[in-house]
Amino acid sequence: MMGIRAQQKEKTRRALVDAAFNQLNAERSFSSLSLREVAREAKIAPTSFYRHFKDMNELGLTMVDEGGLTLRQLMRKGRQRAEAGGSVIRISVETFMEVLESNPNVFRILLHERSGTSAPFRAAVAREIEHFISELTHYTEATAKRSPELARAQAEALVTLVFNAGAAALDMKRVDRKVLADRLVIQLRMVAKGSEVLQQKMDNR
Amino acid sequence: MMGIRAQQKEKTRRALVDAAFNQLNAERSFSSLSLREVAREAKIAPTSFYRHFKDMNELGLTMVDEGGLTLRQLMRKGRQRAEAGGSVIRISVETFMEVLESNPNVFRILLHERSGTSAPFRAAVAREIEHFISELTHYTEATAKRSPELARAQAEALVTLVFNAGAAALDMKRVDRKVLADRLVIQLRMVAKGSEVLQQKMDNR
């Protein structure tokens, strides 16, 4: 069991992480947050910050990890819905858009830091995205019959298109998102179909 | 003709733009540059900066526009090479990778600000990317026979995949770039092939 002291510490730590997430929006990236701002929002003294994180970088990496985890859990939950039948692509895109809408800031930090200035951050985001690609590669190898290389290339392309659409969607009204989502579905089908054809060509030789 | 005064002013302005470009690298984004740093690098007093730009934002937008222009010119030059024959996809990717290698900082500002915190910046980058998509859409409609919607979706997917690979390539050694480029070619072929099949399905109905 956790002593009342450790409990309080955990609470403050969460307050810091939440404070940081809450300060993120379209015009505010993690790297533009200052230690003092975060501490202020979490209602602790700036210097107390150090009781929880070595520096802002450590906070940020925590957020990336936590965000990636959240995302994967949500997407997995959505995938179960797809198993009930229907177009896997369509349902996955729908799930993705819902997750995006309810957790915009989790996406913001991932999308932004993916092309950010800190190598550790980029690596952390790449790791999270790699999880998605990897899961999808296995899925593709299993259900459709693809060579490992093709499955990998396909999965990577799919994830790239989805994340990219996600970035665009973040700035949009719901109506425009619908258009975007429909186009995304078409693009994903292109990749899936094209991959199938390429695989067939390889087999017939 | 330009008076010697206007000439000198233009020279200083260029020095500012170049100074800013030179300060960009993997760990340094435009938004992390300060007015004073840029002025220092350009060897003028911080306050003289205002004789040329209203603020850093104006400098940045200038850089995005200029960068986009440079890029399109280089890609167009590369496309002429493709007309001599050979795989359009393969040659375009080669051109792209060469441009990337010789102008990394132009890419950095585009890639970074694409998902940056300033709406005007994002819009400016989107505008530049839109040029590429638009050119490619027309090209596709003309050479392959595609419905406008399909051509658009296809062009968008292609550009997305290329730019995304570009972002990844920026951090890589030349050997790894080769692997990346090969995979990118496969992915682009998937999209092209898939689009073709989808178009056929539409026609046969």
Place this chain on the structure above:
DNA sequence: ACATTGAGCGTACATCTGTACGCTAATTTA
């Protein structure tokens, strides 16, 4: 019961930032 630990605070400081203001000196205009 008493000693130790540690989360959070307040003060303090050096550093960097953007930019207001007024000057100089060279170019341009009339």
Place this chain on the structure above:
DNA sequence: TAAATTAGCGTACAGATGTACGCTCAATGT
């Protein structure tokens, strides 16, 4: 040639930042 314009400079200032240092006092361990 005299007047007007203007690129660039130096000084100055208020605000924000990261973090070092030492204190308090409640929780914990013995």
